[in-house]
Every structure is written in structure tokens, then in C-alpha cells.
Amino acid sequence: MIDLDKYWWPLATSAELNASQPLARTLHEMPLVLFRRGDGAPAILHDRCPHRHAPLSSGRVRQGEVECPYHGWRFDSAGCCTRVPGRASSDEAHKILPAIAARECHGLIWGCLSLAESTPEPVGPTLVGERIDTFFLVDNVCCTIPAGAENLLDGFHTHFVHAGWIRRDQKRQTVRAQVRRLTDGVEARYSEEGLQSGLISSLLEGDRAESMGRFRLPGVAEIEYRGKHGLNLLLTAWITPEAGDLLRIHARVATRQGLMPAWFKKIFLKRLFGIILLQDKTMLEQTHANIKRFEHSGKPAALLDSELDLLGPAIRCLFSGQELEGVEREIEVRL
Secondary structure: OOOHHHHOEEEHHHHHHOOOEEEEEEEOEEEEEEOOOOOOOEEEOOOOOOOOOOOHHHOOOOOEEEEEEOOOOOOOOOOOEEOOOOOOOOOOOOOOOOEHHHHHOOOOOEEEEOOOOOOOOOOOOOOEEEEEOEEEEEEEEEHHHHHHHHHHOOOOOOHHHOOOEOOOOOOOEEEEEEEEEEEEEEEEEEEOOOOOOOHHHHHHHHOOEEEEEEOOOOOOEEEEEEEEEEEEEEEEEEEEEEEEEEEEEEEEEEEEEOOOOHHHHHHHHHHHHHHHHHHHHHHHHHHHHHHHHHHOOOOOOOOOOOOOOEEEEEEHHHOOOOOOOOOOOOOEEEO
């Protein structure tokens, strides 16, 4: 199993964290409070005041420090207590609260519980080389990271879970799929595919030249559609483990700039992709609950993979720290 604590994980979008209010987040079961320092940079502490353990996320940010809602104790980004209201003396501040490594990039606030020299850089979206419009969708789902990533990248469920929205079972195409390893993940590249038969393809794509689905450690799933004139759609989903099997999804939708204004695309596409993601969330949570039911019955069973499961087995291997063997292949499928 890979050491999840050593990776950077997105905890919020940059827009979610303002200068006056802290945010409560959980990472690998650890309750955290996010806030902005006086210079605007993000800071992350354990979400408790050491005095009486009130949640600091229920307090306020004052002059770049987080203030406890119970007795007003204040803490800076290093976890030092800088003010105890009512104390007569002004002793030197001491670090009494654990601080977590924090960064801001790619439109997200990131945290790392165990920062080390071997910690990779935060995984950003694929660079497309074109002027793009972007927006974020954020939601929670109850499942495992490999299951959530595979769901986003699996084209064979779309005919049923998203029937009419993405594809239709009665209008399949013969597509060439090539699976290859990445430095930190795995990718499936599809060619010889025309426009999909669903509404989304009709609205977003004038043509289809190539599409890709890729997974990168520790939990990034990405779909890219390209046409003759460049990018049609790039959907990047960062999957962050909160507590138990509860995940937070930060999904960034990017489209090539064109005649349609960015604000209109944001309103329209947020509603459209919200429907699609809700359908996926419902299926993932039903599947996860059913797996748990059989585990509780004492009759658990392994997943049954087929040759059409192009990325799922590789994602599970990567996530568990196993070597990828025999992953690179080319196959013709009906998609």
C-alpha cells in the first residue's frame, strides 16, 4: 500500500477559502482547519483549540490568525498561540498546536500530513496549450479511491448509467483503445471514434479526433476529448480521502475558449455535469454499500475483471503499491 500521508491532497478550491472565515476539512481521519494568513497564503492546523478543544473552524480569522470561538485564543500559521484574552502578561508565543504543510496552486488549497523530500509535487491538470475557460464542481461520495477513479474513466457504464446523456447502447462504435503506462499512472487512448451519441457530445463537440482517460497517483482521474481544432473538453477530478470511505471530489472542467462566454458556459455546464456526477455518485454508493453488505454476511467476493476493464485493475495495482505487469496493450472494442 502506498503511503498516502506523504502526498499533497486538495482540500478546497481557492475560491472557497476567503480571508475572514476558516474552513473545516478532514484528511485521512484528521480534522483540520484551513485559513488564510495576513499575506493571503493558506495555513492548516489541527482543528482544535488546545485549551478546551473547541473546533477552531467555528471561530473567525483576525489579522491572519484563527481565533477560537470559546475563549478567543488565537493561533498563527505555525500553531503558536499569540493571544490569550484576559492574561495580564504578554508572554512570548509558543507552538502548542500542530501545523500541516499547506500550498496553493492549480486553483486549489493543498495539504500534506507528512511532508518529506520524497513527496511529489501536487498533481496538476494536463497542460493543453490553448486558451481555456474553467470552473470547479465539488462534492462528496462514499466509495474507495480506485472505485471512484475507475468510474470516471470507464466508458462502458455510460450507455446505461448516463443513457442518452453520453452514449446509447443501441449506437455503439468500433474503437481502437491503447493502454500505456505513465510515469506516475496509466492512460487509455481511444482513436477511430466519432462523436458520441449522447447529448453532451452533441453540445460540446463539433468533431472527435482522439480521447484519453488517465489516472495519476495518488488520486487524479482525467478525461480529455480533442477534435480537429484542438481541445473540446478536459475534466480533471482530484479525489481526496476524508474519513472512512468518504471522499471529497474536486472536479475541474476546462473547455476551449470560443464564442460562448465563460459565465454562460459555467452556468449551463455546471447544471449539465451536475446531473452526470449525481448519476455516478448514486451508482458508486449503491455498489459500495452492496460490497459492504456481502462483507458483513461473511461471503465477500473479489471483483471479476474482463478485457473491457481497461484501467480499473491497473489503478488498483498502482494504489496498492504493486508493480504494473502486462498493462500495455491495444484492443478493439465496441464503445
